[in-house]
Amino acid sequence: MTTTLSPVASKIRVPHFVRGKLVWGEDSEYLSRDFGVPFVTPKLEFNDLFVPRTQQGPAFDVPVSDIIDFLVETASHLSLEKNEYLQESLEMTVQVSALPRRIIENTFARPGQFLTREALEYRLQRTFGDVDVLDGWVERTDPNGRVSRVRAFPPRLVHMLAGNSPSACMTSIADAALTKAVNVFKMPSADPFTTVAVLRTMADIAPDHPVLQSMSAVYWRGGDEKVESVLYRSQYFDKLVAWGGGAAIENAAKYAGPGFGLISFDPKVSMSIIGREAFESDETLREVAEKAASDVTIFNQDACLAARHICVEGDVADVDRFCALLFERLGIDRDFASAVGPKPASEIREAVDGMRFLEPDYRVWGEFDGRGLVVRSPEMVDFHPTNKTVNVIPVQHMRDAAALATVATQTVGVFPTHRKAEIRDDLATAGVQRVVKLGSAMTGSMGSPHDGMYPLHRFVNWVVDDDA
Known part of the structure; x- marks a missing residue:
C-alpha cells in the first residue's frame, strides 16, 4: 500500500483511478470543503477518461449476473477491520470531515445491506421488470401485432458524488456497474478518498474486469469551467448524475442541453x-x-x-x-x-x-x-x-x-x-x-424510488428497434 500522508507532510496526496489504473501525482492543489485542509492530485488527463463513441463500453457484453457476482465479491472485502484501503481512507477523511471518527466508521458498514445478491437482484427487478433488457434486445409485440425490440442501452455518465457520507460512493459505484455504464466519478472535496479505496479493492479482486475498465475517479474543483466545459459534452458523455447543494446543481444545469442530460438529486x-x-x-x-x-x-x-x-x-x-x-x-x-x-x-x-x-x-x-x-x-x-x-x-x-x-x-x-x-x-x-x-427516515425499503424517480431507469438510454 502506498502511504498518502507522512508524519511530516503538510498536504494529503490524493490519487486518481483511471480505467483500472491507480495514478499518483502532485500537479494540482486544492482545499477540502469543511476545514480547508490542503490536498494534491495528479494532472487531469482528459483523453484517458473517454471511450470513443465509435466503441462500445468495456462492460457492454458482460451479463448483469456476472456484474452482480463481482459487486457481491467486492462487498465481502469492504470491511473496515480488514481492508487497508478503507483504513487509509478513514485516516484521511477524519482530517477533512466535520463528522467525528465514530460516525465515519459507522457509515462504512451501511452499504453492506444494499450490496447483497438478493438486494441487487430485487432492485433491478423493481426498476426494470424484465431484467433481460440490460443484457440485450427484448422482443415485444403490441396490440396491433407490431414487433419491436427494446434495450436499456449502457450509458456514458459523469457522476458528481455526494460529499456528506463516505458510504455514498459505494452505492454510486454499484449503480454505475449495474447499468454497464462508462463512468467518470467526480470525487467530493469533503471526501476525495473513499471512491478510490473501493476501486482499488475491486482491482485487487479482478484487475482486468470490464466493469473496472469502465470506471475513473478523479478530482477537480467544482465549477472549474476549464474542466467542465470539456467533460460535460455530448460527444463524450450522455448524462451528468449530480448530487450537491443549490449552487452546485445550478452550475451543473447550465451544461444540460440536446444530447447531454442532467439527472439531478437536488438539495432537499x-x-x-x-x-x-x-x-x-x-x-x-x-x-x-x-x-x-x-x-x-x-x-x-x-x-x-x-x-x-x-x-x-x-x-x-x-x-x-x-x-x-x-x-x-x-x-x-x-x-x-x-x-x-x-x-x-x-x-x-x-x-x-x-x-x-x-x-x-x-x-x-x-x-x-x-x-x-x-x-x-x-x-x-x-x-x-x-x-x-x-x-x-x-x-x-x-x-x-x-x-x-x-x-x-x-x-x-x-x-x-x-x-x-x-x-x-x-x-x-x-x-x-x-x-x-417517524424515526425511520434513514431506514428505507429496498427497490423504492429516490427523489421521485427510479434512478437506474433514468441512467440507461432506452433504444428501440422497431419493425412497424
Missing part, C-alpha cells in the same frame, strides 16, 4: 408531522420525542432526509412539552449523530437571538453549543435549520402541516403510522417524494 429539506396521539401518555410522548430526535440528527442534520421542521398537532402548552423532551434527546450520541456537533452558523444565531424576545409567540430551548436547538414558532422560520437546529410548528390538523410541504420536501416522518394514509395524497400533491414512519 425534510420534515416530520406528529399527531395528537403523541400526548396520550407521558411514556408515549417520550417515545415520540426520541423518534423525532433520531430523524433530526442524521449526520448531525447534514443530510437531505434529516428533519428540519416538525409540525405537531396540539395546543401550544402540549407542543411545548414535546419541545422540552425533544431538546433533551438532541444532545446524545447516536450511530450517525454526535452529542455535541458543529455549532450553528451566525445567521441562525442572529435569528434565534431575536426570537428569544418574542415569547410567548416564539420560544427557544437550548444554546449555541452544538448540543441542539429547538425553536417553536407559529409558522416556519425563514432561515435554514441545520447543525441540530429544529423548528417546531403547532398545527390544528395534520392536513395543515401537509400544506407546508413543497417540491423541495424530500422525506416526511409521520406519527402515528396509521395516519400516513390520511395525508400522503396531500403530501404527494405538494411535491413530497417519500413518506415514512
Whole structure:
C-alpha cells in the first residue's frame, strides 16, 4: 500500500483511478470543503477518461449476473477491520470531515445491506421488470401485432458524488456497474478518498474486469469551467448524475442541453408531522420525542432526509412539552449523530437571538453549543435549520402541516403510522417524494424510488428497434 500522508507532510496526496489504473501525482492543489485542509492530485488527463463513441463500453457484453457476482465479491472485502484501503481512507477523511471518527466508521458498514445478491437482484427487478433488457434486445409485440425490440442501452455518465457520507460512493459505484455504464466519478472535496479505496479493492479482486475498465475517479474543483466545459459534452458523455447543494446543481444545469442530460438529486429539506396521539401518555410522548430526535440528527442534520421542521398537532402548552423532551434527546450520541456537533452558523444565531424576545409567540430551548436547538414558532422560520437546529410548528390538523410541504420536501416522518394514509395524497400533491414512519427516515425499503424517480431507469438510454 502506498502511504498518502507522512508524519511530516503538510498536504494529503490524493490519487486518481483511471480505467483500472491507480495514478499518483502532485500537479494540482486544492482545499477540502469543511476545514480547508490542503490536498494534491495528479494532472487531469482528459483523453484517458473517454471511450470513443465509435466503441462500445468495456462492460457492454458482460451479463448483469456476472456484474452482480463481482459487486457481491467486492462487498465481502469492504470491511473496515480488514481492508487497508478503507483504513487509509478513514485516516484521511477524519482530517477533512466535520463528522467525528465514530460516525465515519459507522457509515462504512451501511452499504453492506444494499450490496447483497438478493438486494441487487430485487432492485433491478423493481426498476426494470424484465431484467433481460440490460443484457440485450427484448422482443415485444403490441396490440396491433407490431414487433419491436427494446434495450436499456449502457450509458456514458459523469457522476458528481455526494460529499456528506463516505458510504455514498459505494452505492454510486454499484449503480454505475449495474447499468454497464462508462463512468467518470467526480470525487467530493469533503471526501476525495473513499471512491478510490473501493476501486482499488475491486482491482485487487479482478484487475482486468470490464466493469473496472469502465470506471475513473478523479478530482477537480467544482465549477472549474476549464474542466467542465470539456467533460460535460455530448460527444463524450450522455448524462451528468449530480448530487450537491443549490449552487452546485445550478452550475451543473447550465451544461444540460440536446444530447447531454442532467439527472439531478437536488438539495432537499425534510420534515416530520406528529399527531395528537403523541400526548396520550407521558411514556408515549417520550417515545415520540426520541423518534423525532433520531430523524433530526442524521449526520448531525447534514443530510437531505434529516428533519428540519416538525409540525405537531396540539395546543401550544402540549407542543411545548414535546419541545422540552425533544431538546433533551438532541444532545446524545447516536450511530450517525454526535452529542455535541458543529455549532450553528451566525445567521441562525442572529435569528434565534431575536426570537428569544418574542415569547410567548416564539420560544427557544437550548444554546449555541452544538448540543441542539429547538425553536417553536407559529409558522416556519425563514432561515435554514441545520447543525441540530429544529423548528417546531403547532398545527390544528395534520392536513395543515401537509400544506407546508413543497417540491423541495424530500422525506416526511409521520406519527402515528396509521395516519400516513390520511395525508400522503396531500403530501404527494405538494411535491413530497417519500413518506415514512417517524424515526425511520434513514431506514428505507429496498427497490423504492429516490427523489421521485427510479434512478437506474433514468441512467440507461432506452433504444428501440422497431419493425412497424
